[in-house]
Amino acid sequence: MNVMAGASLGTEFPLLLPTFGSQSTSFHGFLTIGRYDYEVHLEVPHFPDVKGMTLSTDAWLASVIKRCQEQLSQEEKDCHTVQEYLRKFQQICAAATENEDSVSLPQDAMFTTLLSHIETIGWSKVSQVSTDFSMIYLETKDESERLHSLRAKIQPGYPIVEPVVEADLPVDIDITWNTSEGLSCIMSAWEEKLSTLQELWDVLDELDETALVLDPPNPTRKHTSRRILLSNHVSIQLTVSIAHPRSLPQCHLLGSSHLTAPLNARLTDNYNEWDPERSIVNNLEIVLGVDVVKAKSKESTVDDGGSDWSAECAVCYCLHLEGALPDLTCDHCSQAFHVQCLYEWLCSVPNSRQSMNFIFGECPYCTQLISCKVPT
Ligand SMILES: [Zn+2]
Ligand SMILES: [Zn+2]
Numbered sequence: 001m002n003v004m005a006g007a008s009l010g011t012e013f014p015l016l017l018p019t020f021g022s023q024s025t026s027f028h029g030f031l032t033i034g035r036y037d038y039e040v041h042l043e044v045p046h047f048p049d050v051k052g053m054t055l056s057t058d059a060w061l062a063s064v065i066k067r068c069q070e071q072l073s074q075e076e077k078d079c080h081t082v083q084e085y086l087r088k089f090q091q092i093c094a095a096a097t098e099n100e101d102s103v104s105l106p107q108d109a110m111f112t113t114l115l116s117h118i119e120t121i122g123w124s125k126v127s128q129v130s131t132d133f134s135m136i137y138l139e140t141k142d143e144s145e146r147l148h149s150l151r152a153k154i155q156p157g158y159p160i161v162e163p164v165v166e167a168d169l170p171v172d173i174d175i176t177w178n179t180s181e182g183l184s185c186i187m188s189a190w191e192e193k194l195s196t197l198q199e200l201w202d203v204l205d206e207l208d209e210t211a212l213v214l215d216p217p218n219p220t221r222k223h224t225s226r227r228i229l230l231s232n233h234v235s236i237q238l239t240v241s242i243a244h245p246r247s248l249p250q251c252h253l254l255g256s257s258h259l260t261a262p263l264n265a266r267l268t269d270n271y272n273e274w275d276p277e278r279s280i281v282n283n284l285e286i287v288l289g290v291d292v293v294k295a296k297s298k299e300s301t302v303d304d305g306g307s308d309w310s311a312e313c314a315v316c317y318c319l320h321l322e323g324a325l326p327d328l329t330c331d332h333c334s335q336a337f338h339v340q341c342l343y344e345w346l347c348s349v350p351n352s353r354q355s356m357n358f359i360f361g362e363c364p365y366c367t368q369l370i371s372c373k374v375p376t
Helices: 059-067 070-076 082-098 109-121 183-196 198-210 257-273 282-286 298-303 337-350
Strands: 016-019 026-032 037-044 054-057 126-130 134-141 147-153 163-169 213-215 225-231 235-239 250-254 354-355 358-362 369-373
Touching: 016 037, 026 082, 037 059, 054 059, 059 070, 059 082, 070 082, 109 183, 126 225, 134 183, 147 183, 183 198, 198 225, 198 282, 198 354, 235 257, 235 282, 257 282, 337 358, 337 369
Parallel strands: none
Antiparallel strands: 016 026, 026 037, 037 054, 126 134, 134 147, 147 163, 213 225, 225 235, 235 250, 354 358, 358 369
């Protein structure tokens, strides 16, 4: 093998790796042009010199190269190393694709139709396209400037065959497919659906910005539930109604029963105090009679280490453990534990005993009796 051992393009092109077994030094992988990565293959007979290098890539990028041929040939003459050339190559191609309307693509009937449909909705709505055009990522902003994305899987036989659509929404989009309009049908149905969900996201955004959300860890637009911290060791799972987002959400209090019982009682007594005109956090505070832990206090605990609330497991000091939250609380001291952590703790101390599928022992925090189910 006459390949240069250890030939590398360095850290500047981490996705381009040397391939072996070819006559000259070659690289295969991805090259970033503007906002996308393109699959490329480089043959570099005089590595690290760029002279005589061949670059093969997909039809899309090839059409860009064709348009910039003159400029690129000049750079090939001027540059000494492959790295130097690739840097110029990225700049030239990125500049040429900035206004993507002018990019010409393979002249195939399906592509032509697809492209004309993309042009109708506008390239500005396309965030990403897979190299073979089988996957098109669309994006749009709603009335409140929230960015939404949608993935359309283009099936062979487009536009007779309808694309498979996946959007980050809590509901399905009702698309009436029409072969002559194609992607526009998706776009209009999607935008119509987005406009009906504005109030829902206003409410959920307020929760995310104001309250301390424990779960889901990274909520997206399809999540209508939030588990937020109310006070030390007590949280509430809220499921906001899609149809009536400002009404009282479905509430489920979590925590030690002696702490949740009075809150549940207040919820039952005061639920009619819920006023759709008020903000959700404000409503919760009025109905439950507590101050909701605010999002910004999350940082302050990180800084000072001491605070009047905690949500972490008292064994591992983490919030999330393999997708689980510390849902088991001690009835005496109210400390919260992951079931797994408490179980392992109880197994490791001598005076615990197991009966059926429960284990009993001392709370690691207050030494009072605590039990947990043996995890399956
Ligand atoms: Zn834990
Ligand atoms: Zn305890």
